[in-house]
Amino acid sequence: xxxxxxxxxxxxxxxxxxxxxxxxxxxxxxxxxxxxxxxxxxxxxxxxxxxxxxxxxxxxxxxxxxxxxxxxxxxxxxxxxxxxxxxxxxxxxxxxxxxxxxxxxxxxxxxxxxxxxxxxxxxxxxxxxxxxxxxxxxxxxxxxxxxxxxxxxxxxxxxxxxxxxxxxxxxxxxxxxxxxxxxxxx
Amino acid sequence: xxxxxxxxxxxxxxxxxxxxxxxxxxxxxxxxxxxxxxxxxxxxxxxxxxxxxxxxxxxxxxxxxxxxxxxxxxxxxxxxxxxxxxxxxxxxxxxxxxxx
Numbered sequence: 694x695x696x697x698x699x700x701x702x703x704x705x706x707x708x709x710x711x712x713x714x715x716x717x718x719x720x721x722x723x724x725x726x727x728x729x730x731x732x733x734x735x736x737x738x739x740x741x742x743x744x745x746x747x748x749x750x751x752x753x754x755x756x757x758x759x760x761x762x763x764x765x766x767x768x769x770x771x772x773x774x775x776x777x778x779x780x781x782x783x784x785x786x787x788x789x790x791x792x793x794x795x796x797x798x799x800x801x802x803x804x805x806x807x808x809x810x811x812x813x814x815x816x817x818x819x820x821x822x823x824x825x826x827x828x829x830x831x832x833x834x835x836x837x838x839x840x841x842x843x844x845x846x847x848x849x850x851x852x853x854x855x856x857x858x859x860x861x862x863x864x865x866x867x868x869x870x871x872x873x874x875x876x877x878x879x
Numbered sequence: 880x881x882x883x884x885x886x887x888x889x890x891x892x893x894x895x896x897x898x899x900x901x902x903x904x905x906x907x908x909x910x911x912x913x914x915x916x917x918x919x920x921x922x923x924x925x926x927x928x929x930x931x932x933x934x935x936x937x938x939x940x941x942x943x944x945x946x947x948x949x950x951x952x953x954x955x956x957x958x959x960x961x962x963x964x965x966x967x968x969x970x971x972x973x974x975x976x977x978x979x
Binding site for chain 1: 880881886889892894897900903909912915916922923926927929933934936939943945947948952954958959
């Protein structure tokens with residue numbers, strides 16, 4: 694019973710939060726509602742007995758990814774509305790409606806056959822984190838290492854890209870202009 | 880009783896919201912937000928499959944998707960900073976031309 698209540702509660706909350714993210718004009722509202730939606734999504738993982746995935750969702754998404762996005766917020770004046778030119782709303786709503794319809798049709802087709810067998814069955818003896826660790830470090834060891842290298846490459850790429858032409862910083866320019874104005878007034 | 884279909888419909892709704900965002904956003908940072916929503920919707924579907932088919936593979940795929948999303952954010956924001964320094968805005972319309 695409580696599972697049903699929790700599912701519908703968190704489904705409503707997640708859909709509301711992500712709708713705000715998509716529809717709002719204020720960049721700060723979009724980011725905070727996205728962070729809230731990420732945390733609500735981790736509730737589904739806990740409901741689905743995927744404890745470790747839920748913890749990773751909170752730490753990586755709500756922690757790391759949202760921190761990086763908050764860093765990216767310096768591009769936007771958060772007090773001002775984001776100006777977006779939308780030439781035709783009809784086309785946007787038509788296309789998204791058609792895509793949604795397509796998704797529903799895809800999902801309604803019987804996709805689960807009876808012949809599906811669990812390759813790595815969930816055992817009752819082990820906890821979720823333990824079972825995930827065993828499968829991750831045996832069957833999926835190579836993809837795990839490749840993912841580690843990919844994260845390293847992404848980190849180096851991010852540092853190099855962001856530090857390029859660091860001397861042309863926008864904030865520094867503003868400081869110089871302020872100094873000139875101060876000197877000019879004196 | 881919550882079945883697999885409940886979770887799949889929820890994932891489809893969230894994915895549709897993300898698609899609306901991808902189609903209507905012109906600001907690149909807010910476009911990134913919409914792609915994150917899409918990735919999260921897929922993660923829910925994979926975790927639900929993992930539970931109802933009794934197989935851990937779905938959860939492991941979700942882990943790799945989270946890793947990919949993290950590296951996408953790092954590289955994407957690095958490129959965004961360069962683009963902002965070069966043009967002074969992060970509007971998608973300013974990306975239409977290949978030359979600068």
